[in-house]
Amino acid sequence: MKNYLNFENEIKNIEAEIDKLKDPYNNEGISTVNTSKIDKLQSDLDKKLKDVYSKLDPWQTTLVARHEDRPKSKFFIDNLFDNFFPLSGDRLFGEDKSSIAGLANFEGYSVLVIGQEKGDDLNSRIERNFGMMRPEGYRKSIRLMKIADKFGLPIIIFIDTPGAYPGVGAEERGQAEAIAKSIECSLSLGVPTISIIIGEGGSGGAIALASSNKILMFENAIYSVISPEGCASILWRDPKKTLEAAKAMKLTSKDLLEMKIIDEIIFEPSGGAHRDRDLTILKLKKSLSRHLGELTTMSRYDILNHRKNKFLNIGRDNNLPNNPLSSDDLFSGRVSKIFDVRSKIGGKKTYTFLLIFVIGILSLLIFQSILR
Secondary structure, eight states: OOOOOTTOHHHHHHHHHHHHHHOSEETTEEOOOOHHHHHHHHHHHHHHHHHHHTSOOHHHHHHHHTOTTSOOHHHHHHHHOEEEEEOOOOSSSOOOTTEEEEEEEETTEEEEEEEEOOOSSHHHHHHTGGGOOOHHHHHHHHHHHHHHHHHTOOEEEEEEESOSOOOHHHHHTTHHHHHHHHHHHHHHOSSOEEEEEEEEEEHHHHHTTOOSSEEEEETTOEEESSOHHHHHHHHTSOTTOHHHHHHHHTOBHHHHHHTTSSSEEEOOOTTOGGGOHHHHHHHHHHHHHHHHHHHTTSOHHHHHHHHHHHHHTTTTTSSSOSSOOOHHHHTSTTHHHHTOHHHHHTSHHHHHHHHHHHHHHHHHHHHHHHHO
16 A cells, blocks of 8 residues: 655545556456556656656655655665675663664675664564664664774665654663764774665764765755754744744755765655665665775775865855864874964963962962861
8 A cells, every 4th residue: 555645645646546447347347458548647647746756845855755655774775785694782781673784795895784774564663663773773883883994894874763762761871972972983984984864864863873974865865953843843832834944954955965964865766765666776776886986995094084074074165164174184293283272371481370370279278178
């Protein structure tokens, strides 16, 4: 059974008519199949899909990104990689089933694959916690990313989450710390990393695994700091103003490419990735092969610099300083010249004065403690 969004009613009606014509049985018994009418309706359907999906507003794009039938991480892992060997557990608390991870082969490369998995039906969605990772999921990712770094394995990550799980237990086990450590680990890796936003890229739960050399994004995916509903509730105190919020947040792939937050848009078939999964796989495979081939020719030093400069330069075209410190400056002896505290506070005389002042304070404190 197909699932339709609220702006797809005309598409739904055309498809229902096609299905009816394709069925050789009707209420009156066996009838002939009218192929000419089916062909005309199919042509009308293709035009309608192209027309509707070429004019999606940001809120409609959000609904497509959340579509029940949209391909999930497990689908991509099963169809893109060979010899996938799953790895589990964070070695601290347990396993988080909202993330799938393991070793695999891709186009001749041995790689580490990590995917945030929402599930395809009610039972699997509950089991996968609707794609909301807990601390143990991020710590599992950190553990495996460090292994990949040690053995020189490129890392491919599929992102599809409304956000990190905000439950009490997750907070008690250090959710914020786990996300921060995951970002830190991702930025320090000396191997190529590629993140693909396939559906929702929600808040810190997504960026924890999106601090990569390359960030690819499906045409109808979203990537934002908060959901449109949450933003509308905070700014307007009205969760119904989702369209205004979605427009203001610039969460679509087109907006994010313009801001250079992502590196490439993977265009989807008319009607979304779920309407032609084979074509979707083919496009992603081609893009992944190209980027992986480019990154694997780089040294560990160049990979680190590429990733650091990528994030340091975000926003520099929008009224921020045009010449940020390069990673060479940040990690070389020149940084001591740039931030020479001694030159700013006046040399040896100032240091002598400060030393005397500190000794005086300490002496006073000691004297007071003796009098007590």
